[in-house]
Amino acid sequence: MHLLFFLFLAPLLFIARYLISLLSLTYTTRSLRSLPGPFWARFTRLWYFRRVANGHFEEDNIQLHKKYGPVVRIAPDHYSINDRASLKTIYGTGTKFTKSAWYEGWKHPDPERWALFPDRDIKRHGETRKRFSSLYSMSSLVHYEEFVDQCADVFFQRLSEFAERDVKFNLGEWFQFYAFDVIGEITYGQRFGFLDKGHDIDGTITALQNLMAYSTLIGIYHEWHPSLFGTMSHFSWSGAGGRAYIMRYVQEKIARFKSQPKSDIDHGSLKTQTFLEKMVLAKDKDPEKVTDYHVFIMGLSNVIAGSDTTAISLSSIMYYLLHYPTVLQNLREEIDESITQGRCSDPITFKESQEMPYFQAVMKEALRMHSATGLPFWRVVPSGGAELSGHYFPEGTVVGVNAWVSHNDETVFPDAKTFRPERWIEAETDPARLKIMNELYMPFGLGSRTCLGKHISILEMSKLIPRILREFDFSTGMQKWDTSNYWFVKPTNFEAKVRRRDVKLEKS
Template identity: 70%
Template structure:
C-alpha cells in the first residue's frame, strides 16, 4: 500500500512542480540544460552529492553555452556583464534560500555569511569591518608568525624521520591555529598535536556537507535539524558542536589588562578579535551586543580555516607540478633574501613587493578556488535582463567561481598554470580589468568574504618562507578533491627536506 502511494505521490509532485515552473518561468523554457532539470532539483542534488560539481558546472557551460538550467528555477550564468549585475556593489540580488542551510533554523539566530537580509547584513558588516581591514593586518602578523614557526618545526621533524605527510591537513592545522590566535588570543593546538582535536575538523566537515545539501531543499532544514542533532556523526550535530565550541571559547576568554604589562615592563601584546569586540561592546552595548561577538567568532571558525588551507594547498600543488614556476619563484625569494629585503619571518610588506609571488598566488587561486558551487542570488522585484533572457522576480541565478575562472575568452588556456598572464596583463589595462572582473576567489561586491585580507596575510607570509626554507616532492600525479561547497584536497601527500642556506641560518640566529 505504501509503495503504491509512493508511486502516485512522486509523479503528482513532479507534475505540480512542472506546472508551477512553466507558469512562473514560461519565458525561460528555451534555456538549455539536462532535460530532467526542467522537472526537479534531484539532478542538481545528486551531482552536488557526488562532490565534483565544480567540474560538472564547467562542462555544462561548454556544452550548453553562457546560461544553463541547473534546476527548474535555478540558472547558472557565465557572463562578464552578469557578474557585475548580480554581484556588483549596490546589487539588489539577495542571497537565495540555499543559504538557509548554513544557519540555525531559529530565525532569531542569524549569522553574517548566510544572512539574506541585505540591509541587516550591511549594518552588521559595519560593526566588524575594522577588525578585518587591510590597515589592521600589521597588528596580526605576530599571531601568524607564531603559527608559522610551529609549522616549520613540524616540517623539519618530518624531514628528520623521512616520512610523507598530508600537506593539506597541515595547512588546515596552521590556518585553524592562526584564526584561533587572531580571534581568541590562543591557538586551538592543532599544530602542537598534529591531529583533529576533539573531532573539531570532522564536525566542521559534517556541517559543510549537511548545509550544502539541505540548502538545495531548504524547506526540510527546520524539520531535519532537530532530529539529526541527536546523531553525533550528522552535520546538524556538527553545527551544534561548533556553536558550543565558539561559545565556550568566548566564555573562557580572560579579559585583557594592559596594566599588567605596565607592571611587568612588557610591550603591550596585540589585541585579539574578542578583546576588541568586548571593548566595543562595553563602550556601546546597544551597537555591539554579545550576539555580535558570538557571530564574529562563529564566522571565523566556520570559514576561517578551510578557505586559507585550500588556497595554500593550491599554490603548493601547482608549484610542485610546474617546477619551472617553482624555480622562478624561488629565485625571486632568494634574491630578496640576499638583498636583505626578505626577513626570516617574511613580513606582509615584503611579500607585497615580490611581483612573481603575487602572480603565483593569484593564478593558483584562479586555478583552484576554495568555493565550488554557484553563488546563488534571487532576481529582485521587477525582474532582470541577463545574457539575453528576461528573468522574472524570484528566479535564482548564480555564477560559479570555477566557471568564471575557466572562461577561455577571459583566461586563454585556462587549464594551464601561467602566473605570467597576470604580469603581462599589467601592460594592457583593459585586459587586466577584464581579468579582474571575472576573478572572484573571495566573492564580489558587498558580499565579498570579510576575512579576505586575513587569508591573504596568512598566504603571503607563509608561501615565500616555505619556498625558501624547504624542498617538497610529491609522487601524486593528480590529487583527489571533494566539493562540499569548499573544494578540499584529500590526498596531498608530500615529502619534505629542509633547505636552509648559510645566510638564512645566520639571519635566523640573529
C-alpha cells in the same frame, strides 16, 4: 475504511501538488522555456542534488557551460550563468539580488539566530558588516601578524621533524592545522593545538567537514532543514551535530574570556590585541551597537570559514608549484634575491611579501586555478525581473555564477587549465585586459558579500609560503590529487615529502 482511503489519497494529493508546482515552474515562464540544460534538471532539483552529492560539481559546472553556452538550467528555477555583464548586475555595488534560500542550510533554523555568511537580509548584513569590517581590513593586518608568526614557527618545526624522519605526510591536512591555529590565535589569543598535537583534536575538523556537507546538500532542499536539524544535531557524526559542536565551542571560549576579572585580562598593545578583545571592548563602549550576539556570530564565522578557505588556498599554491618546476624555480629566485638584497626579513613581513611581484602573481594564479569555493553563489532575481545574458528572468528566479566557471573562461584566460602566473604580469601592460581579468576573478566572492576574512587569509599565505620555500624542498609523487566539493573544494590526499634546502643565503 475512511482511514484507508485517506492513507491512499494523501500520497496522491502530495504528488499532484508537486506536479502542479513543477508544471508551473516549467511552463509558465515563456522567456525561460528555451534555455538549455540537462533533461531532468527541467523537472526536479534531484538532478542538481545528485551531482553536488558526488563532490565534483565545479568540474560538472564547467562542462555544462562548454556544452550548453552562457546560461544553463540546473534545476527547475535555477540557472548557472557565465557572462561578464551579468556578473556585475548580479553581484555589483548596490545590487538588489539577495542570497537564495540555499543559504538557509548554513544557519540555525531559528529565524532569530541569524549569522553573517548566510544572512539574506541585505540591510541587516550591511549594518553588521559595517560594524566589523575594520577588524578585517588591510590596515588591521599588522595587529595579527605576530599571531601568524607564532603559528608559522610551530609549522616550521613540524616540517623540520618530517624532514629528519624522511616520511610522507598529508600537506593539505597540516595546512589546515596551521590555518585553524592561526584563527585560534587571532580570535581567542590561543592556538587550538592542532599543530602541537598533530591530529584532529576532539573531532573538530571532522565536525566542520560534516557541517559543510550537511549545509551544502540540505540547502538544495532547504525546506527540510527546520525539520531535520533538531533530530540530526543529536548525532555527533551529522553535519547538524557538527554545527552544534562548533557553536558550543565558540560559546565556551567567549564565556571563559568573560569570566576572567577585568583586572586579569591583558589586552596587550593595540598591535597584538585579539579579535575577541577588540569585540568585547567595542561592546563595552557601545552595548547597543555591539551586542553579545554580535560577538558570538563573528567568533563563529571566524571558526567556520577561517580555516578551510586558507588551507585550500595554501594547498593550491604548493600543488601547482610542485607540478610546474619552472614556476617554482622562478619564485625561488625572487625569494632568494629578496633575501640577499636585504628586502626580506626573518620571518618575512606582510609588507615585504607584497613587494614580490612574481609571488603575488603565483598566489593569484593558484587561486584562479583552484578557488576554495566550488558552487555558484546563488542569488534571487529582485522585483521587476532582470535582463541577463540576453534573456529576461522574472522575479524570484534563482541565478548564480561559479568562480570555477569564470576562472576557466578561455576568452579571458587563454589556455585556462595551464598554471601560468606570467599572465597576470603581462596584463599589467594592458589595463583594459587586466580590468576584464580582475572582473572575472572571484576566489573570495564579489561585491558586498565578498569574504570578510579575505585579507586575513592573504596574510596567512603571504607569510608562510616564502618562508617555507626558502628553507625546504618539497616533493610529491602524485600526478593528480583527489578533491571533495561541498561548497569548499578540499583536497583529500595531498601527500608530500620535505627536506631541508642545502642553500646558504647571505645579505649583501
